[in-house]
Amino acid sequence: MPRYLAVVPVRFTHEPTEDALNDFNDALAAYDPRGRRGRIVTHRTDAGDITFSIIVESADDQEAKRVARETAASALLDTGHRSDAATVRGDTIEVIPG
Numbered sequence: 001m002p003r004y005l006a007v008v009p010v011r012f013t014h015e016p017t018e019d020a021l022n023d024f025n026d027a028l029a030a031y032d033p034r035g036r037r038g039r040i041v042t043h044r045t046d047a048g049d050i051t052f053s054i055i056v057e058s059a060d061d062q063e064a065k066r067v068a069r070e071t072a073a074s075a076l077l078d079t080g081h082r083s084d085a086a087t088v089r090g091d092t093i094e095v096i097p098g
Helices: 018-027 061-078
Strands: 003-012 041-044 050-057 086-088 094-097
Touching: 003 061, 018 050, 018 061, 050 061, 061 086, 061 094
Parallel strands: none
Antiparallel strands: 003 050, 003 086, 003 094, 041 050
């Protein structure tokens, strides 16, 4: 199955603490594109979202976006972020075939 690099923006309603970002990062560690399970926060967008780069496998780019959205949303829930406190911005996920 093809692999894609997905850049996933997350909008937090309040500035996340460093511990909260570390927990979220740890929850996504298995998807680290560098294979190092290190810090995968890439940058903050002009809209204030924090982006995370992850590797996903899927049949095509549309499915890759869906998988990336679900993966990030699951990691948010796993780390205690409620949907009203942090939202994956699925409409702006970018995927690059890898």
